[in-house]
Amino acid sequence: MTKRSRKKSAIILVSGGLDSAVALACARRDGFTCHALSFDYGQRHKVELKAAQRVCRAQGVASHRVIKLDLRAIGGSALTSDVEVPKDRDESQMTGNIPVTYVPARNTLFLSFALALAEVTGARDIFIGVNAVDYSGYPDCRPEFIAAFEKLARLATKAGDQGAHFKVRTPLIKLSKAGIVRLGAKLGVDFSLTHSCYDPVRGKACGRCDSCRLRLRGFVNAFLTDPIPYAKP
Amino acid sequence: MTKRSRKKSAIILVSGGLDSAVALACARRDGFTCHALSFDYGQRHKVELKAAQRVCRAQGVASHRVIKLDLRAIGGSALTSDVEVPKDRDESQMTGNIPVTYVPARNTLFLSFALALAEVTGARDIFIGVNAVDYSGYPDCRPEFIAAFEKLARLATKAGDQGAHFKVRTPLIKLSKAGIVRLGAKLGVDFSLTHSCYDPVRGKACGRCDSCRLRLRGFVNAFLTDPIPYAKP
Numbered sequence: 001m002t003k004r005s006r007k008k009s010a011i012i013l014v015s016g017g018l019d020s021a022v023a024l025a026c027a028r029r030d031g032f033t034c035h036a037l038s039f040d041y042g043q044r045h046k047v048e049l050k051a052a053q054r055v056c057r058a059q060g061v062a063s064h065r066v067i068k069l070d071l072r073a074i075g076g077s078a079l080t081s082d083v084e085v086p087k088d089r090d091e092s093q094m095t096g097n098i099p100v101t102y103v104p105a106r107n108t109l110f111l112s113f114a115l116a117l118a119e120v121t122g123a124r125d126i127f128i129g130v131n132a133v134d135y136s137g138y139p140d141c142r143p144e145f146i147a148a149f150e151k152l153a154r155l156a157t158k159a160g161d162q163g164a165h166f167k168v169r170t171p172l173i174k175l176s177k178a179g180i181v182r183l184g185a186k187l188g189v190d191f192s193l194t195h196s197c198y199d200p201v202r203g204k205a206c207g208r209c210d211s212c213r214l215r216l217r218g219f220v221n222a223f224l225t226d227p228i229p230y231a232k233p
Numbered sequence: 234m235t236k237r238s239r240k241k242s243a244i245i246l247v248s249g250g251l252d253s254a255v256a257l258a259c260a261r262r263d264g265f266t267c268h269a270l271s272f273d274y275g276q277r278h279k280v281e282l283k284a285a286q287r288v289c290r291a292q293g294v295a296s297h298r299v300i301k302l303d304l305r306a307i308g309g310s311a312l313t314s315d316v317e318v319p320k321d322r323d324e325s326q327m328t329g330n331i332p333v334t335y336v337p338a339r340n341t342l343f344l345s346f347a348l349a350l351a352e353v354t355g356a357r358d359i360f361i362g363v364n365a366v367d368y369s370g371y372p373d374c375r376p377e378f379i380a381a382f383e384k385l386a387r388l389a390t391k392a393g394d395q396g397a398h399f400k401v402r403t404p405l406i407k408l409s410k411a412g413i414v415r416l417g418a419k420l421g422v423d424f425s426l427t428h429s430c431y432d433p434v435r436g437k438a439c440g441r442c443d444s445c446r447l448r449l450r451g452f453v454n455a456f457l458t459d460p461i462p463y464a465k466p
Contacts, residue, residue, distance in 0.1 A: 065306050068303055069302045074300075074346070074349045103349075104350075104352040105348045108349075108386075108389045109346065112338050112341045112342045113307070113342065115338045116307045116341075117337075119337040120307055139393065140388075145388040148389075149385055151384075152341065152378070152385050155377050156340065157372060160372065
């Protein structure tokens with residue numbers, strides 16, 4: 001048996017964004033064989049799936065699945081319907097309120113798929129790049145949510161029924177965006193491969209949606225330069 | 234405002250099987266406006282989706298969505314891969330063990346979609362026809378699983394964050410299969426529209442898989458006749 005095949009496997013949710021690229025780097029740092037999972041869920045910023053592919057290739061994952069699911073049939077979010085993505089909001093407007101870019105039950109869905117794949121592959125660890133500090137107001141990024149999902153995972157599965165404990169690993173949950181950028185830089189993440197913008201302009205990041213603004217502020221506060229191109233205003 | 238529009242809405246998971254047809258009838262009995270949700274998940278018994286349509290039409294739902302999702306990309310079950318469906322097992326072989334027809338994290342996934350739709354439509358109730366008595370060994374049919382999901386639902390959503398409590402209603406959870414048949418008969422469910430078989434033979438129920446055997450036994454114990462045709466042995 002080779003050394004590689006003895007490594008423990010983990011499922012990593014990789015969106016193509018900056019945070020999940022750093023979460024993937026953390027899983028590799030922790031010695032896991034990485035099985036990446038992305039979702040083609042009708043997001044208007046579908047270009048992030050190409051970024052997910054680049055990130056997975058650059059970091060040498062063992063497998064990368066893209067699951068197609070039609071969240072547009074459910075709607076209710078600026079990311080999956082024709083509601084406009086908010087622009088030019090300052091920090092006070094971003095925090096405290098859950099924005100229209102919230103996708104109903106998205107992380108619950110994504111983690112459920114990761115759990116199914118974990119059960120099939122024998123993995124017991126799931127990495128997700130959620131963040132409760134600069135979390136943009138999403139309820140399904142909080143530690144309490146993660147703890148509730150872990151409990152559910154044990155009860156929901158055949159493996160859990162037989163004694164397995166699924167661990168949802170959230171290496172970024174307590175970091176600021178600047179902290180995530182610094183950690184990624186330390187782990188050698190190539191940020192130029194990632195995509196964060198909710199509403200790209202001719203293939204370039206808009207620089208104005210909440211996601212772009214959080215990202216840019218993160219780089220500024222980390223005293224680093226964001227290598228991706230932004231659309232001219 | 235008409236009387237109808239004041240009715241509370243519920244999301245009902247309708248597979249096309251006997252149990253979910255009875256669960257839907259319970260939701261109607263309880264006065265809910267019913268939004269049905271079915272899944273085209275690569276199941277080999279895809280014919281159940283036609284049954285779901287018939288059941289929804291017969292019971293007059295307000296809407297019926299079929300969500301396409303590719304569980305074959307994950308695999309791990311006789312229902313979504315080329316593993317053979319077990320046949321001719323007696324009761325002792327069915328209980329206590331989780332069978333190969335278990336689909337990893339299926340009810341977690343289905344409930345997560347129902348939760349997303351509940352949040353978007355303003356529904357706070359989700360009906361699912363799970364059953365912990367004749368439950369065929371599936372872990373995600375237990376009351377503890379349902380309770381864990383309700384807790385997760387409150388933490389996972391914008392609505393939950395704002396104080397909403399999502400209720401997962403399981404009117405069949407403590408009933409025997411015979412009890413479910415009797416309840417359905419009382420509520421006027423047309424069983425001839427439903428489909429339970431995991432492995433249909435030329436469009437007819439095989440009569441030999443766990444699902445067929447549980448169903449047939451349920452009718453026998455309820456002193457009723459199953460109106461659907463079965464394949465000749």
